[in-house]
Amino acid sequence: MATLLIMMGVSGAGKSTMASALSEHFGFTYLDADDFHSDAAKAHMAAGKPLTDEMRAPWITRMCDYLKEQADSDATFVLAFSGLKRSHREPFRHCGLDTHFLFLDGDAATIADRISARQGHFMPPELLDSQFEALERPDLQKEPDVTPLNIHPPVPGVLDQAIDYIESLKARSD
Numbered sequence: 001m002a003t004l005l006i007m008m009g010v011s012g013a014g015k016s017t018m019a020s021a022l023s024e025h026f027g028f029t030y031l032d033a034d035d036f037h038s039d040a041a042k043a044h045m046a047a048g049k050p051l052t053d054e055m056r057a058p059w060i061t062r063m064c065d066y067l068k069e070q071a072d073s074d075a076t077f078v079l080a081f082s083g084l085k086r087s088h089r090e091p092f093r094h095c096g097l098d099t100h101f102l103f104l105d106g107d108a109a110t111i112a113d114r115i116s117a118r119q120g121h122f123m124p125p126e127l128l129d130s131q132f133e134a135l136e137r138p139d140l141q142k143e144p145d146v147t148p149l150n151i152h153p154p155v156p157g158v159l160d161q162a163i164d165y166i167e168s169l170k171a172r173s174d
Contacts, residue, residue, distance in 0.1 A: 003076040004067060004097040005166065008083030009104030010131035012115035013151055014158065015080035018104065021159050023078045026166065033081035036062045050130035056088060064091050071096030084134045086143065099145060100169065102162055103138055106151035 005028070007019040016032055023030035034042075037059055041051055051059075063081070070077065083089045083101060092099050112128055138146040149161045 002067075002070050002073045002097045004092065004095065004099040005076065005078045006083060006089075006092060006099065006101045007078060007080050007104065007162075008089070008101050008146075009106070009151070010082065010084065010111060010128065010135055012111040012128060012131075013104035013106055014114065014155065015082070015104060017155060018102075018149075018158060018162060019078040019080035021155070022162055022166065025159070025163060026076070028076040028078045031063075031066075031077055031079045033059070033063060033079060036066070050134070053085070053087070060088060060091050064095050067092070067095040067097055082131070084131065085136045086138070089138075089143070089146075093145070101138070101143070101146040102165065103146050103148045104151045104158070105148045108132055110152060 005019075005022065007015045007022070009015055016034075019032070020030050022028060041055055041059060044051060044055065063079070067077070067079075077097070079092075081092075083092075083103075089101060108128065115128060138148070140146060140148075147165050149158055149165075151158050153161075
């Protein structure tokens with residue numbers, strides 16, 4: 001059975017950076033949820049408009065369909081995906097992979113600083129407020145497959161937290 005590690009959080013939390021670094025560190029397959037967006041959805045966000053849940057549904061379906069095709073492999077995938085609402089996270093739990101979420105948890109000021117330093121991303125900084133408004137923080141009692149990671153340390157410190165978590169998962173499965 002394939003394993004799916006979902007690096008989740010609001011835009012600018014470091015999902016792509018962390019997922020890419022974990023993929024490189026462990027030799028996992030990196031997936032970016034942004035690559036599954038339609039051109040229309042990207043244009044909508046680039047125009048400064050947040051996606052609605054109705055607009056997100058086909059995006060999530062495309063990702064889940066791809067992952068279901070991979071479920072019988074022995075691969076480990078690291079997906080950079082916002083996962084803002086529990087209803088957005090839930091479909092991934094039913095794709096047939098051993099699924100774990102790593103929640104990049106940080107405050108709006110820290111994330112706003114990171115977004116303002118980014119260049120060439122279709123998600124404008126003005127949409128950060130809508131990301132926090134849409135965010136349903138994981139209830140760890142109801143979503144025990146979610147592990148929060150504190151994003152206040154520099155990237156190497158956050159990466160160390162994620163590596164330690166993945167190492168603990170590997171130790172449990174041995």
